Amino acid sequence: MNNAIDGLRPEPLWRYFAELSGIPRGSKHEGKASAWVAGVAKRLGLEALTDSYGNVVVRKRSSKGRERTPGIVIQSHLDMVCEKNAATVHDFERDPIVLRRQGGFITADGTTLGADDGIGVAAGLALMENSSIKHGPLEFLFTVDEETGLTGAHNLRNNFLRARILINLDSEEEGVLCVGCAGGMDSRGETPVAFEPLPARHRLFLLKVTGLRGGHSGLDIHRGRANAIKLMNRALEALASCGTRLSSIDGGNKRNAIPREAEAVIAVLEKSLDAASRTVRELAKIYNHEYAATDPGIKLTIEKLRSKKSPVLKRASADAIRDLLYVLPNGVISMNADIPGLVQTSTNLARVSTTKNAVVIETSQRSSVESEKTDIVATVRAAFDLVGASVSHGDGYAGWQPNLASSILKTARAVYRKRFKKEAVVKAIHAGLECGIIGDKYPGMDMLSIGPTLEMVHSPDERVPIDSVERVWDFLVAVIEEVGARK
Numbered sequence: 001m002n003n004a005i006d007g008l009r010p011e012p013l014w015r016y017f018a019e020l021s022g023i024p025r026g027s028k029h030e031g032k033a034s035a036w037v038a039g040v041a042k043r044l045g046l047e048a049l050t051d052s053y054g055n056v057v058v059r060k061r062s063s064k065g066r067e068r069t070p071g072i073v074i075q076s077h078l079d080m081v082c083e084k085n086a087a088t089v090h091d092f093e094r095d096p097i098v099l100r101r102q103g104g105f106i107t108a109d110g111t112t113l114g115a116d117d118g119i120g121v122a123a124g125l126a127l128m129e130n131s132s133i134k135h136g137p138l139e140f141l142f143t144v145d146e147e148t149g150l151t152g153a154h155n156l157r158n159n160f161l162r163a164r165i166l167i168n169l170d171s172e173e174e175g176v177l178c179v180g181c182a183g184g185m186d187s188r189g190e191t192p193v194a195f196e197p198l199p200a201r202h203r204l205f206l207l208k209v210t211g212l213r214g215g216h217s218g219l220d221i222h223r224g225r226a227n228a229i230k231l232m233n234r235a236l237e238a239l240a241s242c243g244t245r246l247s248s249i250d251g252g253n254k255r256n257a258i259p260r261e262a263e264a265v266i267a268v269l270e271k272s273l274d275a276a277s278r279t280v281r282e283l284a285k286i287y288n289h290e291y292a293a294t295d296p297g298i299k300l301t302i303e304k305l306r307s308k309k310s311p312v313l314k315r316a317s318a319d320a321i322r323d324l325l326y327v328l329p330n331g332v333i334s335m336n337a338d339i340p341g342l343v344q345t346s347t348n349l350a351r352v353s354t355t356k357n358a359v360v361i362e363t364s365q366r367s368s369v370e371s372e373k374t375d376i377v378a379t380v381r382a383a384f385d386l387v388g389a390s391v392s393h394g395d396g397y398a399g400w401q402p403n404l405a406s407s408i409l410k411t412a413r414a415v416y417r418k419r420f421k422k423e424a425v426v427k428a429i430h431a432g433l434e435c436g437i438i439g440d441k442y443p444g445m446d447m448l449s450i451g452p453t454l455e456m457v458h459s460p461d462e463r464v465p466i467d468s469v470e471r472v473w474d475f476l477v478a479v480i481e482e483v484g485a486r487k
Contacts, residue, residue, distance in 0.1 A: 023036055027146070028145050060137070069484050124140045205305060207264045
C-alpha cells in the first residue's frame, strides 16, 4: 500500500485512489483506467458495460428488501488534468502520480494530484465493494474526457442508464450541494505570421514568466489571479521599445487552466542589452506589486541563449500578435445578479504557441446564460478577425439549470442537517459539469453534485484535505441509505 494513505479512512476509498493514481489517465488516454474499473467490477461479481468511447457503467443490485426503491446513478470522470512544475521530470503517459501526505492533506510530487475526479472515482469503487450499506439499485457511471470537452458524456447512449436519480461526485467544496453549472465553448484562433532572418547585432534571449498560482478557469476565475500569457505580452510590449524582436511565444497548457507559465524567445539589439535587462527588473517589481495578494511568487526572468541563429517575426506580424493578446478579453465578464458571488460569464486566455507559419491562441468561454455565452464567443471571434486569424470552435456543452424543488436535493439537505446540525449551502457553480449534458440525454433526471474540498485543482499545488474526504464519504452513504429507505 502507498505509505501516504496508510491508516486513512475509509480504507477502501483511499486504496482505490492510490491504485488509480498508478494508472496514467490524461484526457483522451483513459483506456487503461476504463479497463481497470471494468476489471474491479468483474472481480466483485458486478455487471459492467464499456461503450466504444471508454465510458463504463457498473450495475449493483439492491440490498435485500430494497428492490422497489428508486435507483441512483453515482457518476464521476476517469480523466485528470496533467500539469507539472517546469523542474519536475514526469511523463503523464507512463509515470504514476506520486502521492505525498503533508500534514492533513494528500498532494502529489510536483504534478497535479488527480483528486479531480479521482476521489469521486475511488468513492464509486468503494461503494461497489461495500456490502454493509442498505441501498436500492445502484449504477456507477465512469465517463472519459471530461476535462477537454466532456466528450464522454456527449457520446453517452440514451439507453446506457436506467436510474433517474444521479449524484455527481465532481464538486470541490465540502458542505455545498451543487444544483447547477455553466455551459461553455472553446475558441481557437490561428494567426498567420511571417518570419525573417535574425537581424545583425542582435542576440537571442529567453524571457520567462513563472511562479503564478494558476488554477481552474471556472472555479478560480473570480479570484483575480494573474494570467502568464497576459503578463508575457505586457513584457514584450515594453521590450519592443528597446529594439527587441520576437522569435516565438508559448504559454499555458490546458484550455480549462489559468496559465501559470509562459516564455518567449526574443532578439535583443546588443547596444540595448542593459536597457532590456533594466526593463525586465522593473516589470518584475510591478507584477509583484500588482499581484502581491493573489500571486506572490511571480518571476520575470531573462537569460541568454546559446543559439546564435533563429528567425524572428516581421515587425508587422509581431505587432499584430501583441495587439491581439492585448485585446482578447480574459477573466470575469459578468456576475449573476440573483446569486451573490456567482460568476455568470467569463473567458480564459488559455494557451499560445508558435508554429512555423502561425501563432495559435486557444481560449475558453463559459456562461450560465446561453445568450451571454453566444455573445462572449462572438467577442473573442471579433478579436481574432481583426488580425485575419482563422477561427474554430469546439462543440460546446449545455449548462445545468437549477431545480430547487428537486427530490434528491430535499433528501440531501435533510440528511446534512441531521448529521452536521447545520444547513448545507445550495448553489450553482461557474465550472462545467457533466450533469447538464446527462440531463439533456435523460430528461427528468433528478441530479445533485457533491464532493470533498479540493484546493488548487488543475495545478501542481492541488491537494485534498484528508478529513474532508471522510466526512463527505459518510454523508454520501447516509444519502444513499435514506433514498434506499423510500417505499
